[in-house]
Amino acid sequence: MSESAQGIPGLPDLTHPSELMQFGTHLLKGSLLLVFLVFALGIAIALLSFALRQNQQQQEILIGEWAVSYSQLLRGLQHLTLVLVLLVGGFFLCSTLSNRYHHWEQAKVAQVAESVAGERLEQIAPQIRYMTEEPYAYTTQVNGKIVKVNEKRKISRFLTLSGSQIQVKIDQSPDVRGRRAIYKIDYTADYKVVNQLKDINSFFFEASPLIGYSLLQSYKVERDGTRLPQTNPGDYSFPFQLQPGQETSLRVTYKAQGSPRWVYSSNGQLLSNFRLLAIANFPGADFASGIIPNEIKNDRQGTQFTWLFDDNVSVKNPFGVYTYTDPIRHTGVLPRLLLLAPTIFFWWILLLYLSLPVSLTNVAIAGSVFFACLLSLTYLSRFINPQLAWTFISLVLLALTWGLGSKNRSVSLAALICTIAGTVLPVFGLLVPFSGLTLSLAGLLSVIWLAVRHWYGLYRLELEDRR
Template identity: 60%
Template sequence: MYPSFQGIPSLPDLTHPDELLQFGSKILDLSVSLAIFIVGVGIVLALLNWSNRRQEEAIAPIAQGVGRYVRLLYQLPHLGLILVFCLGGFFLCSTLANRYHHWEQARIQQVAATVAGDRLEQMAPQIRYQVEETYTYDRWVNGEPVRVEDTREVDRYMSLTSSQIEVTVNQTEGVQDDRQVYQVDFAGEYEVVNQLREPEDFFFEFRPPYSYSLLQNFRVERNGERLVQVNPGDYGFPFRLEAGEESRFRVSYQVQGAPRWVYSAGGAPVSNFRLSVLANFPNADFASGIVPTETKPEREGTRFTWIFEDNVSVSNPFGVFTATDPVRHTGVLPRLLLLAPGIFLWWVLLLYFSVPMRWRDVAIAAGIFFACLLSLTYLSRAIDVKWAWTLLTPVFLGLVWGLGSNRQASLGAIVATIAGGVLPIWGLIVTYSGLTLSLAGLLSVAWLSVRQWYGWSVVGGDRPSARSSLGG
């Protein structure tokens, strides 16, 4: 079973009721404290103004303070809206980031599940024989140690003279789930030569592949004569060779199992070795990094061939597996969403310095910004995120055009949006993030410098009004 993915740890997710109630109570307490502080400051200034109303010298600074406080209260709708949208945008974006992270991990899990399972690993056959070996051990007789010499049979192994293997692998869908299943047709011919100086009894040991779900037509032949398996589960077949005599074995079977088939020599040296695997399906690739001697397309798939003419020791199993499409660029949207409130704040500040902004304009602009982010989040599930933002950028700029009361103001809003909104988002979804974000920051400060210090507008005209846009 795969573990369930719960999203990014320690990140607020408003789809969880307990977190929603917890954050709501904190925001309510903070709002009450802020309101009490504002009212308290106002009452203190009013009392000071009333107590010193007959002293003109003392009342002047107090009156100025009250006036500034009143002007600050007029600006509170703007500051409050920006604070509310930044805070609300953070919770919205953190929730989207959590959901998107959960979706990405589920997609990776789905892709991995199609090729999950233990591999079908076929071990090379072993030629075993036994020799008598002398050994000594100590035992106690009448309280005194006595060294005893005895003999025992020890297994020895002889290398194969030649291995010629043909494998055909077909891939099918699993019956109970979406996992891929391999159907392997194996045929191997092995040659053995008695390299000892005297006749010897040998065992040809060939075990079926590990982790199979179905094995059928398992057949072992020696020089064209079928060898019968005496005991169930015993895959050792005895035979005898004279000194210098050779014998040929042929093994064939059909097996079904997990979507990965490998052949393992067990670290033993091989010579005159040839393994040809026809992966009769697309997206096949060689496993374990042992590069095939020859690779060529055949039928609906690819034939991989490994040829080792002289003594070669291969420690890793090698074979074929189904290569899935790589899941690239994960984590891009969650990172963008977590930084989105900061991008929004920078964009709104650029708009304030570029065009007159009423509090309703701030609310509409915030709605446009986060609506575009919401659309980008779910549109990127169907198409690439770069194409999604390419489609949304004209919509974003077209809606922002309406912020200006004339062509000059509209162009100013467009430039501020490109520098503070469009380019920073591009910088977080492309490969060269640092370069793109640097260009966005340079364009932002260049625009503010030209706009505010040099009195230059996009299409000529007078210097922007000195009236504070916060109070408009």
């Protein structure tokens, strides 16, 4: 497995034992330090009270204020400790989920890439080769003298195909593991050859087999219905005789299997009177290399692509058929949201503290509900659209948040406003393309609510003591 599929580098993952032990060690050290500071402050107040035991009046004034402040500090530390525990624990939970989701996304991308991976099946246009003699001259030294020698040598030349009528049927099936697609090719091509030369009648039909195949069978070359023998194993050069001015037809047929992409290459030749019919008997087929077919027909079985070149044409890139796969879009959205989730939680809790009476029990329940919703969003997003999943989860979150003011309707409405501004909109904003606009609206709604609540007093609550 590649490193990119392991998770986001540098982020803690609680599924790794070493990181879990390290997190527990740091948490224990931090907790002991906090307990020591609170205990030391209590001892300092007790020592100060003991030192002022002879001045009863000063002791009552000073120690009473300190005791009240210490009591408020302890009460505030309880809330602060709970919020910090929820933030730290939520961060490690979200970082773990972010790593898991990143791993799942990368595995999904790798699976799609593997389904269409492999070398392409490339059929190269055949060539008609003939041998001819051409004069050439060279110089050599004979008996100390420079002598010019005129000779003839045989060189290979090529005759242009007069016409090409090609039909290829492509069926697709999965491999043994069911991960990759395999093309099954049924190829038939008729080539027309006209001898336009005056003094040459011996030719070689060089029809190279399909490149990149995993299986090639029933390969044969026929001339006017007669099969041409293959002289040497691995040699796909077939000799034939054709008198000047005469015309003949050569047919190439074979069946093959290979990677999910089939293309035809002109091999630098000019194509004339050319027709290629590619019949893809499977859904999701598309034309390759950007060479647009002259005709595309869709039916229940698949798609037919037809390329027609009546006059001569030069095609630089190979063209043909490949299996289209839907692009995987919006990757990395959930990991980014999960990494920012503790900040969203902190903003939501802060809104609740500034808007309504909140007890330790309510903070603990609210934190549990928030991170449980994110956990549900993480795994629901693998099956349905994340925006739709968060819409359903938001309804559950709002219904549960109403319980913060079960005895007071005004408190419940305030809790709903805080939840919409502090949680629902920010999370939704990180799931949609217009994140900046949505987050700005959420921030504006939050500050407007706090201003209305505290500065203008337009929304008053009958506050209860926070427990």
